[in-house]
Amino acid sequence: MGHRYSLILDREITEQEAVTLKEKSQADISLASDTLPTNAEVPVTRISFEDEVTPTLAEAIEAGFEAVKAIPGLAVPGLRVPAQPAAAEGGEEETAEEKVEVTS
Numbered sequence: 181m182g183h184r185y186s187l188i189l190d191r192e193i194t195e196q197e198a199v200t201l202k203e204k205s206q207a208d209i210s211l212a213s214d215t216l217p218t219n220a221e222v223p224v225t226r227i228s229f230e231d232e233v234t235p236t237l238a239e240a241i242e243a244g245f246e247a248v249k250a251i252p253g254l255a256v257p258g259l260r261v262p263a264q265p266a267a268a269e270g271g272e273e274e275t276a277e278e279k280v281e282v283t284s
Contacts, residue, residue: 182232183207183240187248188217188258189225197251204247207231207240217258224257237264 193201198211207229216222227244234240241259248254 182230183234183237184228184230184262185237185241185244186226186228186260187244187256188214188260189227189248190216190255190257191225192223193225193251193254197254200250201227201247204250205229206233206243237261 192213193211201211202209209230210228212226212228214224214226216224227248229240229244231240231243234243241261245256248256
């Protein structure tokens with residue numbers, strides 16, 4: 181099972197910075213324009229990660245932060261992690277639809 185999450189960057193990134201992020205990340209990433217969760221007037225970039233390589237969600241998120249650190253001066257004011265599958269009785273997995281948002 182893969183890990184999915186999104187990082188909200190503190191600004192819009194350039195095409196070269198996007199290339200750098202894709203090169204530094206082990207996950208499949210997609211980039212989208214967004215606004216800062218705490219101020220809808222500030223344009224930012226959202227990076228969505230689909231990580232099929234990293235064994236745990238925590239390690240996947242840490243790898244995402246490491247990719248962002250490759251670009252000097254770039255910060256991550258927001259993290260969005262969809263609810264993770266939970267084991268139901270009998271060992272089957274259930275998927276929750278809810279999303280959890282953490283911002284700093």
